[in-house]
Amino acid sequence: xxAPELIASYFTLAGPAVPFEEIEKEVSxxxxxxxxxAAAAAGFSGIGLSYxxxxxxxxxxxxxDIRRAFDAGGLKNLELECIVDWHADGDRLAxxxxxxxxxxxxxxxxxxxxxxxxxxxxxxTWPHTQMVDRFAALCExxxxxxxxxxxxxxxxxxxxxxxxxxxxxxDAGAANGGALFDIWxxxxxxxxxxxxxxxxxxxxxxxxxxxxxxxxTGTLKRDTIDNRRHCGEGELDVAGFVANVKATGYDGLWxxxxxxxxxxxRGVGTAASLSYDAAIHYL
Numbered sequence: 011x012x013a014p015e016l017i018a019s020y021f022t023l024a025g026p027a028v029p030f031e032e033i034e035k036e037v038s039x040x041x042x043x044x045x046x047x048a049a050a051a052a053g054f055s056g057i058g059l060s061y062x063x064x065x066x067x068x069x070x071x072x073x074x075d076i077r078r079a080f081d082a083g084g085l086k087n088l089e090l091e092c093i094v095d096w097h098a099d100g101d102r103l104a105x106x107x108x109x110x111x112x113x114x115x116x117x118x119x120x121x122x123x124x125x126x127x128x129x130x131x132x133x134x135t136w137p138h139t140q141m142v143d144r145f146a147a148l149c150e151x152x153x154x155x156x157x158x159x160x161x162x163x164x165x166x167x168x169x170x171x172x173x174x175x176x177x178x179x180x181d182a183g184a185a186n187g188g189a190l191f192d193i194w195x196x197x198x199x200x201x202x203x204x205x206x207x208x209x210x211x212x213x214x215x216x217x218x219x220x221x222x223x224x225x226x227t228g229t230l231k232r233d234t235i236d237n238r239r240h241c242g243e244g245e246l247d248v249a250g251f252v253a254n255v256k257a258t259g260y261d262g263l264w265x266x267x268x269x270x271x272x273x274x275x276r277g278v279g280t281a282a283s284l285s286y287d288a289a290i291h292y293l
Contacts, residue, residue, distance in 0.1 A: 016286060017056040050085055073116050088122045124216060190216045216264075273285075
């Protein structure tokens with residue numbers, strides 16, 4: 011049996027780009043070609059681009075230029091991230107709509123395997139019907155662009171865990187919508203990995219791997235930004251997580267998302283090879 015395809019998430023290869031900061035700080039200083047070449051050499055089938063990075067690239071490249079770079083480097087999977095506040099109202103929704111339209115335009119023109127979305131980053135409560143209706147609408151827009159929406163559970167959000175993400179996806183009922191389960195977020199939400207086995211495989215849209223220490227350092231957001239580790243370098247049960255995902259029958263794409271001070275200081279080639287080699291060992 012061949013190994014599953016792996017995607018290097020945006021921040022895995024973005025160098026000193028930092029999430030949850032000002033938009034300029036999320037832009038990678040590494041040229042796109044360098045990221046593509048490093049990912050392909052390591053064994054990845056694709057990489058991710060964030061909205062801030064995509065916007066910066068678009069100052070000198072068209073969407074078609076980006077696709078040509080992927081094709082020339084031998085990568086086929088483009089992952090786009092991340093839409094937040096799609097469930098909100100007012101100015102927050104207006105900003106989310108701008109991000110959505112850019113990512114969907116990219117997907118429609120050159121193709122994308124999926125677009126990541128996340129729920130309320132402040133943990134505010136929103137009516138479940140509003141969340142469901144908005145998620146279904148996102149999926150409908152994505153279907154028109156030829157791509158999928160994957161909803162990532164995050165422990166500080168209003169979709170904090172496996173059960174909440176799976177329920178949202180199920181209630182939305184969109185064929186191109188799925189739940190994204192990242193081992194870091196699943197573990198930090200306190201959910202036993204065995205809970206994954208209750209999720210129908212068709213509800214799972216994407217899986218991401220990394221490792222971490224059992225103990226959180228600082229806030230959850232600082233810990234996820236600064237302290238993730240390569241698979242096998244921490245204390246999470248990566249093998250158990252993978253086994254429980256596979257027990258569902260999931261056979262889709264897998265991602266590697268290693269965000270840390272150490273990863274930001276690595277050269278892009280080293281970051282890619284370490285991330286791929288550590289993750290593929292468990293698959």
